[in-house]
Amino acid sequence: MTVIGIDPHKSSLTAAALDADGTARVTRRFAVNKATGPAVLAWASQFDEALFAVEGARGLGRGISQYLLSQGHEVLDVPSTLSMKARVLHTGGGRKTDAADARAVGWVAQHHEGLRRVVAEDHAEILDLLTRQRDAFKCERTRALNRLHDLLRDLIPGGVPQGLTLTRARAAVRTVRPATAVARCRRDLARDLIGEVARLEKLMDDYEQRIAEELQATGTSLMELQGISTILAGKILGEVGDVRRFRSAGHFASYTGAAPLDTSSGDNLRQRLNPGGNRRLNSVLHVMAVCQIQHGGPGREYYLKKIQEGKTPREARRALKRRLSNVIYRTMLKDLSPRPPAIS
Template identity: 85%
Template sequence: MTVIGIDPHKSSLTAAALAADGTVRATRRFAVTKGTGPAVSAWASQFEDILFAVEGAKGMGRGIAQYLLTQGYEVLDVPPTLSMKARVLHTGGGRKTDAADARAVGWAAQHHEGLQPAVVEDHTEILDLLTHARDALKSERTRALNRLHDLLRNLIPGGAPRGLTLTRARTALRGMRASTAIEQCRRDLARDLVGEVARLEKLMDDYERRIAEELQATGTSLMELQGISTILAGKILGEVGDVRRFRSAGHFASYTGAAPLDTSSGDNLRQRLNPGGNRRLNSVLHIMAVCQIQHEGFGRKYYLKKIQEGKTPREARRALKRRLSNVIYRTMLKDLAAAPPAPS
């Protein structure tokens, strides 16, 4: 089998064809244009039994990976950290070029059995785009409120109260009289920021409504779980995609960062917190766990049980997150089993 490793960039990508023994058969650089996909396919046609390996097939390499999938090729998604380690191990140093990176992507595909195949984008990609866009709007709204709070601190004696909202800001500005040109400037800027916050909140509501519509089309039952809102369900489906790509509930928990890492050495058996994994999904699990701890249900019972066993509140919450990861995994598998077959 000929493995073709691809190192993508914004304006170019480099492909390296590797023989079965890892030797480089050919290398070529392509400019990223409308004809990049057909050019890569035509260049690869000189080889037989082709397997493509794209670094970051869900990120920078999304375009070329999706094109190759539509042409019927098998494509593996190689994480950038894995290809970097493969390059260092093979070269024995930090020498880095696009051709060396492409070769490292191919080497990682040849020797790593756990790589996930890239798949054609489906309906969950819409949820991923909408939830990321809403999170970006939420960050902009927070920054605008912080700037507004700073202006009100200089306009109102004693400053604006904490937990500033759009309604409170409008109330504070209503009837305010500026005694100097400087205060008038601050007041005008504050009014502009109020309008900006109102615009962002309207966009956030529109995105939330669209997310709810897309979720209804998927037929998911995630929102029936305690602590899962419309936005959180959209994040889960958008980040996970096809849950069947995970071999087990433990594999899924490792992906979410809910499974602890084994750091045992000799007779010293211990585990520590996993700082890796998908941090968006880990945040969803955290919110879900906090919600269940605060309300009656199986989650709170499990949390209190861990507290009685001598766990600290933080350790008990982490144990609950691990269990909730299993619940989400089983729920998504059940939804797939209950879904009607896709039309041919």
């Protein structure tokens, strides 16, 4: 089988065809336009049983990956971190070209058994797009509130308390009686920012409604878990996609960054915090853990048990996050299992 590694960029992509022993047979560069997909397939038709591997199939490689998939070809998603390590291992240095990167992508596909197979975009992709857009609006709202806080500090002696909200900002601005032209300018800017915050909050509410509608179409039961809101459930499904691509709960926990890293050496058995993994999912686990700790239930009981065993609050929370990762994994698998027909 010929493995074709593809290194995509914004305006071009480079493909390298590798034999079974990893030898590069031929390399070609393509300009990215409407004819790129057919051109890649026409070039690859000279090889028998071609397997495509694309670096960053959910990023710059999304277009070519989805096109190849739509034409009935199997496509593997190669993380850039793996292709970089493969390139350094094979070349013995940091020499980097598009052709070398394409070959490295192919080498990873030949030797790594845990690569994600690209699937057609579905509800998971829609949820990913919607939740990321809502997060962007939330960040803009936070920046607008911070600027508003600065203006009110100069308009009102002592400023306003922390935790500024739209209602509190409107009430504060109504009390302002500017005595100078500069103060009037600050008041007008504050009013504009209040309108901007109101607009962003309306968009956030609209997107939350759209996310809820998409979640209903998936039939997920994630929101039945304590601490999982509509937004968090959308983030989970958007990031994970098909949970069956993970071999076990441990594999899923490693992906979320909830599983500790083994750093043992000789007789010293050690583990440390995993700084990698999917940080969006790790953030979801953190919010879920904090919510369960603050309220009664099995999560809080597990947390208190770890505290009694001598763990610090931070260590106990990490242990709970690891346990909750297993709960989410099992819930998503259960949602995919066929349900027995209803008895009439």
